[in-house]
Amino acid sequence: MMKKLFVPALSVMAMAVMSCNSGKSTVSTEDTTTTIKKEDSAEAAEIVADTTANTLTDAEKSEGWKLLFNGQNLDGWHIYKGKTSSGWVAEDGILHCLGSEKDKSDKRADLTSNDTFDNFELELDWKLSPKGNSGIIYLASEEFDAAYLSGPEYQLIDDENFPEKLEGWQKTGANYAMSAPLVAASKPIGEWNHAKIIVNKGHVEHWLNGQKTAEYEMGSAEWKKAKETGKWKDAKGYGATKKGHIDLQDHGSEAWFKNVKIRQL
Numbered sequence: 421m422m423k424k425l426f427v428p429a430l431s432v433m434a435m436a437v438m439s440c441n442s443g444k445s446t447v448s449t450e451d452t453t454t455t456i457k458k459e460d461s462a463e464a465a466e467i468v469a470d471t472t473a474n475t476l477t478d479a480e481k482s483e484g485w486k487l488l489f490n491g492q493n494l495d496g497w498h499i500y501k502g503k504t505s506s507g508w509v510a511e512d513g514i515l516h517c518l519g520s521e522k523d524k525s526d527k528r529a530d531l532t533s534n535d536t537f538d539n540f541e542l543e544l545d546w547k548l549s550p551k552g553n554s555g556i557i558y559l560a561s562e563e564f565d566a567a568y569l570s571g572p573e574y575q576l577i578d579d580e581n582f583p584e585k586l587e588g589w590q591k592t593g594a595n596y597a598m599s600a601p602l603v604a605a606s607k608p609i610g611e612w613n614h615a616k617i618i619v620n621k622g623h624v625e626h627w628l629n630g631q632k633t634a635e636y637e638m639g640s641a642e643w644k645k646a647k648e649t650g651k652w653k654d655a656k657g658y659g660a661t662k663k664g665h666i667d668l669q670d671h672g673s674e675a676w677f678k679n680v681k682i683r684q685l
Contacts, residue, residue: 473513473678480681488533488544488666489515489680497531500667501562505529507670519549519674530567531668532560538663539685542617545678546576550609552673553577555596558617559664561657567667570657572598572638574617574626576675578609589650593626593633597651598643601626601633620685 474491488496491513499505507518508531520528537558548554553576560571573596579586588600593615605628607613616627626634636643638659652658668677 474680476681484683485681486683487681488535488542489678491678494531496534498534500530500532500567501565503529505670513678515668515677515680517554517668517670517673517675517677519552519670520672522672528670528672530557530670532562532567533666536663536665537619537682537684539620540618540682541685542666542680542682543615544680545612545614547612547676548576548578548609549674551578551581551583552609552675553582553671554673554675555669555671556615556617557667557669558619559659559661560667561661561664564657567665567669568596569655570659570661571664571667572596572624572659573669574615574634575601576615576669579604579606581609593628595624595626595634595636598646599634599636601628602635603631603633605629605631605633618685 474487474489476485476487489510490496491510493510494508494515497508499508505528507520507528509516509518515531517531542556542558544556546554546556555568555576556574557567557571558574560567564570575590575592575594575596577586577590577592579591588594589597591601591604592606592613593601593603607629614629616625618625618627622638624634624636624638625632643659647653647658666682668675
């Protein structure tokens with residue numbers, strides 16, 4: 421907020437010039453020199469957020485957290501199965517899936533972690549473009565043509581404006597194609613959301629902006645029924661990988677990710 425200032429009459433002209441500027445301005449007259457700062461502004465908050473992105477606190481390090489994205493480049497990641505794709509870049513501290521105006525399947529591919537994980541807690545921030553669609557796939561194997569044929573998917577989608585009708589199991593935070601989200605917890609499109617995935621000896625939880633959106637036991641009777649009667653009934657490898665990759669889906673939409681961190685349980 422701008423501070424209210426008492427300025428002598430002789431400095432009115434200078435103050436008018438100053439008001440056209442943003443940020444920090446200095447006005448000098450024979451009578452006074454006044455410094456104005458923009459405080460508590462959204463821009464200032466964004467700058468603070470950017471400087472702390474993709475870093476770990478000492479407490480997080482002691483708890484075993486590790487960054488999967490270093491904020492600078494794609495080290496630690498590769499394109500799924502070594503496919504050719506220029507759809508992913510690291511820019512301004514963000515993993516950016518560039519998307520495409522047309523669904524050119526031969527030009528798109530997921531971004532996959534080099535490392536594999538079994539029992540873990542994964543956290544990251546994400547946002548989508550309008551009408552966007554993406555996902556976070558975990559326990560993925562590169563044995564199959566697509567990561568979703570093996571790894572469960574934490575669904576990311578524009579629930580409100582996606583151009584096709586969505587089933588419950590297609591909505592944000594869902595265990596994709598297996599169960600609908602427990603609550604609707606996503607923020608408006610264009611805003612950053614915080615996702616958390618916990619996998620611990622077959623027990624899985626999805627969290628979105630502090631609310632639990634999915635919870636299930638891999639291999640349970642309920643889980644087997646959902647698999648055998650749904651989209652994955654012919655996907656023999658679905659849910660079979662006990663230790664797999666983290667995979668960020670390129671579904672043709674622009675998507676952004678940052679603060680990607682993980683710890684083994």
